[in-house]
Amino acid sequence: MSVHAPRALVIVSNRGPLSFHIADDGSLVTRRGGGGLVSALGPAVAGSGATWIAGAISDADRRAAATGVIEAEGFEVRSLTVDPDDYRAYYDVVSSGALWFVHHRLYDSARRPRFDRHWRRAWESYRRVNAAFARAVVDEAPADAIVLVQDYHLTLLGAALAAERPDLRAVHFHHTPFGGPDDLRILPDEVGIELLGGLAAHAACGFQAPRWAAAFEACCVEVLGRPACPTFVSPATVDPAEITKVAASEACAAAVSDMARQVGDRRLIVRVDRIELSKNLLRGFLAFEDLLVERPQWRGHVVFAAFVYPSREGLAEYLAYRQEVEGLVRRINETWATPEWTPILYDAADDFPRSVAGLRRYDVLLVNPVRDGLNLVAKEGPLVNERHGVLLLSRESGAWSEMGAAALGLNPFDVTATSEVLHRALVMDEGERRDHARAVRALAGSRAPADWVADQVRAATPA
Helix, strand or coil: CCCCCCCEEEEEEECCCCCEEEECCCCCHHHECCCCHHHHHHHHHCCCEEEEEECCCHHHHHHHHHCCECCCCCCCEEECCCCCHHHHHHHHHHHHHHHHHHHHCCCCCCCCCCHHHHHHHHHHHHHHHHHHHHHHHHHCHHHHHHHHEEHHHHHHHHHHHCCCCCCCEEEEEEECCCCHHHCCCCCHHHHHHHHHHHHHHHEEEECCCHHHHHHHHHHHHHHHHCCCCEEEEEECCCHHHHHHHHHHHHHHHHHHHHHHHHHHHEEEEEEEECHHHHHHHHHHHHHHHHHHHCCCHHCCCCCEEEEECCCCCCCCHHHHHHHHHHHHHHHHHHCEEEEEEECEEEECCCCHHHHHHHHHHCEEEEECCCCCCCCCHHHHHHHHHCCCEEEEEEECCHHHHHHCCCEEEECCCCCHHHHHHHHHHCCCCCCHHHHHHHHHHHCCCCCCCCHHHHHHHHHHCCC
């Protein structure tokens, strides 16, 4: 179902709904883009006539951008070309290397972040890339259009659009957590003020959970020195038709059969994540090992299948984290495996049908981020699971505010408590499992992607 907007609609994001590749014969191949943003926005704007402005990231993207506006599924895509060096600094150094760490509280304050002259040059690149996106909107947006700006990469657009196109109604949606005043004070003073001022210049700012909206409001008062713009809370969601289609695919069925051969009649714990610092893989595996140590009855009778794939390996912290995760998995398997049983099945392939197979098959789904804007896996799993599986959900995820009424909650920092909750889920009787699965499925499917986009449109057009 597509969203209905009362005015022309423009969407602005770092990554777009299409990805481009150059084939062996030199031709340009177009595919649907990946990621949660495209999954949530794509179906909702199909057929809407919207214009979607996104960065041209790869050589193939830049080649596509040179062809002009591209027609997609009932909307237009414009790829914006920016200087590659500016883009790397804007994305790797500022967005991923600083803002992500600040909002997720992942910084190592004894060492990082370090805001030196190199970083300030990168901040100037961030400003230039944001200015280029703003210029594209100024040039492309019809009169009185609604502009939906997506995520922390593009925090500065609101101020530029308010100055140059006051007829536009720009709304910013922040997909990640939002740091509180003490977190934002880590940034250089002038950066924090410009960032918050850019966000507050929008007609409204949206967030995945109430706590993130409250943090932004507090930052505006304490750091910026003035009240925030209007805020709203609208959790992104999964398109049930899309995830069900993948679950019914031949590739997924083959993966389910393969998993059945590996797992047999044992109980199955599953996680599906990027190898991302905030996803808390290490503590999840340590909690599983604690389960094997403290509850020896589970040795040989439970398997932990981890469908994880590399992320941001251009950053040294992420490469080191992947190596630490894989080393821990090897040690646990070497310690506890038998000829008939491998405790952890570790799959680092970026294979979505195979991940969905795990979601179909789990008895327990572990979602334990230390901090997360939302976490769509907590919704995808219950929608396709076939075994009355139990959802274990971190109270530090944005999804907790929506799914916590039915999920089993956990403190993601507490390895012992996570082990105990794993055991509780594994021994839950069938009737309780059925009731639990029914409740989490109802919550996961209570909203459609069009509802999420409609909330943003509504925020741009107050009564």
